[in-house]
Amino acid sequence: MDESLIAADEEGIPEGFAGQRMLVVPRAAVDRALRHPLTGKLLVTDAGHFPHAARHGRSRPQGAAEHVLLVCTGGSGWCRTGGTRFPVSRGGVVLLPADRPHAYGAAEQDPWTLWWLHFTGADAADLVRTAHEAAGGPVTHLRDPAPVASLVSQVIDALDTGPTLAALVRGSGAAWHALAHVVATGRRAPGPQPSPLERAVAHLRATAPQRTSVAALASMVGLSPSHLSARFREHLGVSPLQYQVQLRMARARELLDGTDLPVTAVARETGFDDPMYFSRQFHHHHAMTPTAYRDRPQGT
Structure with a gap:
């Protein structure tokens, strides 16, 4: 798919994806949370679940303001960053640093199902860098993506209760756990699961x-x-x-x-x-x- 069409294609789906969930923390709440000693270290600003996301994609020539985590639990797609295009299939995890140009999209024939987070904070860049070092790049593979998808689901559930400090702390904790799981289990050798x-x-x-x-x-x-x-x-x-x-x-x-x-x-x-x-x-x-x-x- 031509990356130049991605943004237009996505905007052309006014109803989104059947069964989707998407939570966006109000930016005033984000600013307050980043000044708090707990949520200031790692804060989820957006989270969602896009099932069977036909024609989904993003092209960000200037990158995103936050770091981006994408977890594919079904179907397939692709990601382009740093001049390289990476295929993404079930179990694929994409970690995109903030302010880094990138594009990604679902495959036309078998569109991916995504669980995703945008996150920031004082320790966020170190977590992304550690994950890249463990995986050898921005895309890694989990033998079993379900535990990370479950943690993203817990982030969504936390944010869905409102932008209170307690909810943001719960979301941050689940996000820490998800990112740590990616670092620890990415590219794990095949075996019983x-x-x-x-x-x-x-x-x-x-x-x-x-x-x-x-x-x-x-x-x-x-x-x-x-x-x-x-x-x-x-x-x-x-x-x-x-x-x-x-x-x-x-x-x-x-x-x-x-x-x-x-x-x-x-x-x-x-x-x-x-x-x-x-x-x-x-x-x-x-x-x-x-x-x-x-x-x-x-x-x-």
Whole structure:
């Protein structure tokens, strides 16, 4: 694809990509966060997920104001920087330094699925440089991109709660973890790896009680939503959404058994905004209300 057409092509898709998520931190909040001792070291300014991103691409002759991380979990594309064009396929990770001219785009026949971050901060350039040294350049390959995609998803979830300091700190922590994973595991030698189902379950356990859509979960592990749902039902006996409810119910039991939190707080801690709905769901799964569960005789 001609890089000169990339920006125009992307602008020609007014609705974006089906199932996409994209969060942009207001620049006033970015300026404040960069002066904070925690988020000033590493701060995510933008994050997103573009599934099956046909005709997607960017051409930045002057580079971007922030460093850019792209993680491909399906399909393929390309990146051009420093006078070299690199192919990018599933497992490909692109790290582009700030202010460095670059262009990238999805393949026409099999467009990539991307999880991406823009980040800045006092330590950001050192992280990018370390990753380049480990990989021998701006593009590396992960045997399993799902853990990094999961961490980018956690960044998106954090930013989605609003540009509070707590949310930005959570996003920064997940971004640190993602970049460290790229440095430590890029170009890893072939060998046994977890199955797509195991990777999906690991993400759900790591992010519970936060809910993840089946489409987003499938794109992390390189399966279609229907295929992933079939594997859940075959091996776990439930759908991905039902499995998430089971995780939330398990956490609710822990809190009811091990804390004195009121039921409304237990509902909130397990991802239910409506305590009445939480109580109905708990009764459906345990044949008793949360209060009755807490008051039951010991040993039952």
